[in-house]
Amino acid sequence: MDDKALALRRITVIILSHLALVVVWQLFVTLDKVPAFVMPTPLATVATLSQANYRWLDNTVVTAAEIFGGYLLAVGVGVSLAMLFSWWRGFETAAMPLLVTLNMIPKVALGPLIIVWFKYGIGPNILIAFAIGFFPVVLTASRGLREVEPELLDLVRSIRGSRWQLFTKIQLPGALPYIFSGMKVAAILAVAGAVVGEFLGSDRGLGYLMLQVQVALDTAAMFMAVILISLIGMTLYAMVVLLERLLVVRDARLD
């Protein structure tokens, strides 16, 4: 079987397993006569999209903006800080233990504080998503930038290569697989961060909507919100994986 046929088969299996989950869900609810306020059917879940007063599109855009904003901030600041570390070892020595300690803080617990400091809204939620996604990026990126074979360093130095050449030609491309593995973890965490932010205090977004419909026991709408949040997360994750495929040679990829 050639590569194309194999890929096609894999995709078919993926689609079928997801469809199977939906079918099991539908059967479970109808055969077991589960009340709709406990668990709606897949069809009822999708049907809530017609509820105009839930403002699905607006809320989805808000949540997506928080997730992507917090994520980009986490990747940008994380990678920049890791670069700074690799250029200035003294700074890394001083700052790294601090980062490790700060990483121990459950970032979700910072939510109420962030809301006290910055009020509620998209901005603070971006900050919470950033705070939770930032650590894996900075930790993996600085690890990757450190991983240079000493002999390769000798090779560059023997022909008097500059620090900048070492960085652009060897360190940074060599660190990319590490950076991407951190970015994948961060993508998942950023979604959680944004939604927690919306739970804690917000007047827009899918997390906010979930709290609103919870009061009315509109479980179908809650299901739909969870599905939409997951879809945003999957889109982000897929973009990262795609970017990795474009930038990192197969052999160099981690995991």
Added chain:
Amino acid sequence: MAPPFIRLDGVRKTYRRARTEHLAISEASFDVGSGELVSLVGPSGCGKTTILRMLAGLTAPDSGILRIGTDAERFDPARDVGMVFQQPLLLKWRRVLANVLLPAEILGLPIAASRARARDLLDMVGLAGCEDKYPYELSGGMQQRAAIARALIHDPKLILMDEPFAALDALTREKMNLELLRIWRESRKTILFVTHGIQEAVFLATRVVVLTAGPARMADNFEVALPHPRTLEMKTHEAFGNYVRRLYRLLGMA
């Protein structure tokens, strides 16, 4: 008589770490003529790599004389050194041709001419047609060939090789020995070749320099008067056997 291309005279090197001092080389003195292929043999940790690093300008001797180049053959420390290590250390994300070009890029050599030269070199090391492959698509021996081409791209006068074939299987290693001799004849480089392999040391070299266990001290320095081009068949000759015996004795193994 013309002065040698490389002269080490009473070179001594100590590494200082925190409060301990480690004497790596207590006394190394030998000459390497232009165009020679000299094997540097000795037990592990005897400072052979330190000698290569000093020749590459990566660390300086504490005392003694280390001079490379002559009036007739100038040596530019910034661009006349090519290095090959035990591991090929190719960049995984670069295709073979781009890997070979790395030193040329760092030195800022004209890119079109370097690309043409890289193709010629890949041809010479037997990797024609592999230009666009990634390192993971090559065997260990082929990767090391690419590493040799990389060491030659900027046309350095001196090639430093640190156990380049030690990680290869025995058959590939023999093949690479013959290849290296051919490359050496064609490129007319001066090569310093560090090895643990006693047969390899004799088979390749015009001269063998032997060091004792650390701290390194000179044990012997002799010419290998076997004719060129060398053939594997020579390994069965008595003259070859005599050199090998001499080395085993020096290293206290016979």
